[in-house]
Amino acid sequence: MKNRTAIGIVCIILAVVITFVVSPMVNKVSDKKTETVRFTTNVTHGTKIKETDVEVVKISNSALPDKVVKNKTAVIGKYATADLFKGDFATENKVTDNANTASDVMASLKGNKVAMSITINSFAGGLSGKLQNGDVVSICVTGKDNKAEIPAELKYVKVITTTTSGGVDENDVVENEDGSFDLPTTITVLVSVEQARILANYEKNAAMHIVLVYRGDDASAEKFLKAQDEYLEKNSRNGG
Structure with missing residues (x-):
């Protein structure tokens, strides 16, 4: 009987300690x-x-x-x-830190720029499969007169991604069993509507060769793209 009484007293004391000491301490910590x-x-x-x-x-x-x-x-x-x-x-x-996947770039489109894919005409034309998301490139065009030039409107263009014939983007390409990789057949670029019209014409009537201009940090890449945007805006104001 005495043991039961002692146990009861201890339980009461513990309950009081928990209620008036431990709980407030826990609440104080959680309220920080x-x-x-x-x-x-x-x-x-x-x-x-x-x-x-x-x-x-x-x-x-x-x-x-x-x-x-x-x-x-x-x-x-x-x-x-x-x-x-x-x-x-x-x-x-x-x-x-970076938003260079195709889905990242396309999800950020707001109407002032569009995504457009162009065909890689040859292995060399697509920089031998070495293009990466975020690269700044120039597009060299060879027309029916066999004259090659880089149009001023396409001097600096951002690569969104490259894609294989099976629809696999650059970020998702995996090594084949024999150690090779499927090569891209198209390049998707970030361009203005005006640039898209120009590219659509070249896609039909000319061969295009991709020239790497810059690969590196976003801030430096933006300087090239800003220069291109400024040219397009100036040319548009002048009625070019």
């Missing part, structure tokens, strides 16, 4: 807040994240998402891996 990056605007898949797209807020540790990003510098300048919405918290899997 951590700075977290949150989106202030909708950001579409493949779009570069700007400083105005995010903010830093404090939220309870108990509501903290897995792999949450706590510093804006870890997000700004990177790309969304999916459609993100105002109020979403930034996590490591929602951003990427």
Whole structure:
């Protein structure tokens, strides 16, 4: 009987300790807040994240998402891996350093640029199968008069991807059993509507040869593409 009484007293003491000591401590820890990056605007898949797209807020540790990003510098300048919405918290899997897959680029299209595929006429014409997503290239054209030139409208063009005859994009090509790789038969490029019209004409009436201009960081690549855009805009204003 005494043992039962002692056990009962111990249980009561433990209950009191849990209620008035342990629980408040647990609640205090869980109520601590951590700075977290949150989106202030909708950001579409493949779009570069700007400083105005995010903010830093404090939220309870108990509501903290897995792999949450706590510093804006870890997000700004990177790309969304999916459609993100105002109020979403930034996590490591929602951003990427590069957005060069075909799906990334195509998901980021907003109407000012279009994706277009052109045929690789020969092994050499497609840079011997060595083109990579994000490359900046010039398109050298040889017409029926056998005169080769790089049209000013096609001096700097971004490669979205290359695709094999089986429809496999550059990112997804795997090695065959004999150690070889299926070669691409088309190149998909990011161009303006004007450039697309020019390419469609050359696709039908000329042979095209791809010339690699630049492969490297996005910022440097953008300088070439910006120069091309400026030429197209100036030419358009002048009625060219």
